[in-house]
Amino acid sequence: QVQLAESGGGLVQAGGSLRLSCAPSGGTVSTFAMGWFRQAPGQERVFIAGINLIGTDTYYADSVKGRFTISRDNAKNTLYLQMNSLKPEDTAVYVCAARYTKGVEILVPPGAYDYWGQGTQVTVSS
Secondary structure, three states: EEHHHHHHHHEOOOOOOOOEEEEOOOOOHHHEEEEEEEEEEOOOOOEEEEEEEOOOOOOEEOOOOOOOEEEEEEEOEEEEEEEEEOOOOOOOEEEEEEEEOOOOOOOOOOOHHOOEEEOOEEEOOO
């Protein structure tokens, strides 16, 4: 059974940066299409960034484009989300997701993913 574990969340002032990590157990990132989602209190889980199997293509929600960067290090078996220029509205629980694939597609809908982490809290103060 694949389990995903996020880390790197915390409290940061507006304008600051954080880097989130996601490491799978029971699987390897080199076999997954992966993505990051976030969920703010009282709101639905929303897609913010995705990366394809071989890391050649990425896709971002408009709300984070130009500020966040998704990447993967297959040698370290880890997915990352570099978050810069953070805003108070970025406050949420950030969750990574994965799906086994042999293609190079980027997955956007939550229903496209098979495995989910528990999430890590990111709080941005004004």
